Amino acid sequence: MIKVDGKVRRDPRFPLGMMDVVTIDRTNENFRILVDTKGRFVPHRIDSKEAGFKLCKVIRKRIGKAKVPHIVTHDGRTIRYPHPDICVNDCVKLDFAKNEVAGIVKFQNNAIVMITGGNNIGRIGHLQSMEKHPGSYEIAHIRDASGNIFATRLGNVMVIGDSKEAVISLPKGEGIRLTLIEERNNRLGNEEEEEDDEEDDN
Numbered sequence: 001m002i003k004v005d006g007k008v009r010r011d012p013r014f015p016l017g018m019m020d021v022v023t024i025d026r027t028n029e030n031f032r033i034l035v036d037t038k039g040r041f042v043p044h045r046i047d048s049k050e051a052g053f054k055l056c057k058v059i060r061k062r063i064g065k066a067k068v069p070h071i072v073t074h075d076g077r078t079i080r081y082p083h084p085d086i087c088v089n090d091c092v093k094l095d096f097a098k099n100e101v102a103g104i105v106k107f108q109n110n111a112i113v114m115i116t117g118g119n120n121i122g123r124i125g126h127l128q129s130m131e132k133h134p135g136s137y138e139i140a141h142i143r144d145a146s147g148n149i150f151a152t153r154l155g156n157v158m159v160i161g162d163s164k165e166a167v168i169s170l171p172k173g174e175g176i177r178l179t180l181i182e183e184r185n186n187r188l189g190n191e192e193e194e195e196d197d198e199e200d201d202n
Contacts, residue, residue, distance in 0.1 A: 057091050082101065
């Protein structure tokens with residue numbers, strides 16, 4: 001009954017990771033596995049059109065045996081004879097039906113990125129600049145939708161769209177980390193609204 005990335009999986013312990021698409025045909029539901037700003041995996045509900053692809057970050061680009069060029073993605077896929085425009089840190093849009101690359105999301109300034117690790121996990125923003133440190137970690141500087149600027153290692157950054165819009169739909173909160181006080185106010189605000197609704201019903 002369960003499909004992961006378009007393939008039926010019968011193992012109840014089959015692992016899920018970042019950007020994986022889970023399809024339940026019987027209930028006609030589709031979910032994309034993302035992370036929230038507290039680092040927890042979140043099944044984000046998507047429509048059937050968006051469930052036909054996933055984004056894969058390119059982590060390696062090599063020429064292998066018999067001079068065959070290939071790329072390796074973050075979920076362990078090896079794609080042979082990639083388009084010459086594809087570089088390390090770009091994301092490829094993988095079509096499940098055709099099992100081929102349907103598009104490229106370039107890693108460039110002002111692109112929309114999601115953080116997949118570190119203290120800023122789950123945050124989403126626009127890439128502002130890169131710091132290169134030969135022999136050490138390269139640092140990316142990112143600005144989120146509320147104007148906060150933060151920095152993280154390049155390895156934690158996954159590009160999900162160009163400067164205008166993201167290729168995938170974003171989960172609730174849209175990757176903006178709230179302070180403890182903002183979270184509390186939101187929670188209290190929701191509770192007050194529920195109490196008002198109950199009073200109106202009475």
